[in-house]
Amino acid sequence: MSSFNFVLLTIVGTGVVTWLSRILPFVILKKFKLSPGVVQFLSFVPIAIMSALWFENLFIQHIGHLPSIDWGNLLASIPSIISAVIWKNLLVIVIVGVISLGCLRLFFGM
Amino acid sequence: MNNELNVPSAAKETLPTVFGYIGIGVAFGIVGKAAGLSPLLVTLMSIITYAGSAQFVIVSMLVTHSPMLSIVLSVFLVNSRMILMSTTLAPYFKKESLLKNVLVGTLLTDESFALGMNKLNYTDNRLNFSWFNTANIIAYATWIISSLVGAVLGNFISNPEKFGLDFALIAMFIGLLYLQLISDKSINFNLQLIVVGFVLVAIYLGLIFIPSSLLILLVTLVACTFGVVMKHVFF
Known part of the structure; x- marks a missing residue:
């Protein structure tokens, strides 16, 4: 592992770029108003980001080839979706999901 | 809630x-x-x-x-x-x-x-x-x-x-x-489902040639554009 100072500087550097990505839109939009077209575009951001973050975890990347399926994450997603439909409760969904993947790994080595 | x-x-x-x-x-x-x-x-x-x-x-x-x-x-x-x-x-x-x-x-x-x-x-x-x-x-x-x-x-x-x-x-x-x-x-339910389906396909295809560090951002941008177009044409 790299030296303490190198890691610390890396942490500060990554912290600054992440912080700017988080706050600059707030600072800029305090002064300016978004056009209706942009607002409509942004209305799709929540579902697009959430589904992208989910789907990315269902596959394993092999640059230049079709991705393969991450069976553990895919199969554990099914009880998570079912519990979402039945209970509509985030806590239940998370617990069901974690237990499902834990069981898949324990019994099937996924 | x-x-x-x-x-x-x-x-x-x-x-x-x-x-x-x-x-x-x-x-x-x-x-x-x-x-x-x-x-x-x-x-x-x-x-x-x-x-x-x-x-x-x-x-x-x-x-x-x-x-x-x-x-x-x-x-x-x-x-x-x-x-x-x-x-x-x-x-x-x-x-x-x-x-x-x-x-x-x-x-x-x-x-x-x-x-x-x-x-x-x-x-x-x-x-x-x-x-x-x-x-x-x-x-x-x-x-x-x-x-x-x-x-x-x-x-x-x-x-x-x-x-x-x-x-x-x-x-x-x-x-x-x-x-x-x-x-x-605020968005038609079927349109939302279509956008989610689009994201699935885009992630799958994107994984072939886009580094994962860029993938989420690119797919989100393309999916939002797709959503806006679909809304204007079909909904």
Whole structure:
């Protein structure tokens, strides 16, 4: 592992770029108003980001080839979706999901 | 969820996501420790960078001795989706002071963003500082403490994946996506499903040639454009 100072500087550097990505839109939009077209575009951001973050975890990347399926994450997603439909409760969904993947790994080595 | 925008309702509504932060935070601490970072550096990264999945990227790049500039650039790319989330969120805080806007942005995460977007469906499209800031601070504190605990536990556990804890985050996105789909009345339900289906195809095809650090951002941008076009043509 790299030296303490190198890691610390890396942490500060990554912290600054992440912080700017988080706050600059707030600072800029305090002064300016978004056009209706942009607002409509942004209305799709929540579902697009959430589904992208989910789907990315269902596959394993092999640059230049079709991705393969991450069976553990895919199969554990099914009880998570079912519990979402039945209970509509985030806590239940998370617990069901974690237990499902834990069981898949324990019994099937996924 | 209810229509109140105060500290108690925020605390109650953030509780389910806390388990996600604990799962991933502890896993991060263990992974960081296993890679050779001290518990102090693991905790500092959670305090200063505070970037969930990107922190795993940092650790893996430190292990392979990548140059600092390429680590910073990768983290920027992974987190550039934050720009989209902040831009989506900012209009709801226009009436609050600049300082409060910066505070909300500083501690914004994927989960608090998704939670806030869900909340809008119950509050007549309103958000405020005290609700959002409470959700943010609970998440921040949980993340820091869990990664510290993980780094200390790392002396005893080497393989956190065995327990399925890494799925907490994915389950959370599934839950938040489902809750968003059934409660967001501003976009036609079928159109939302079509956009989700589009994202699935785009991720699958994108994985062939787009580095994963860029993939989420690119797919989100293309899917939003697709959504706007579909809305104008068919809905």
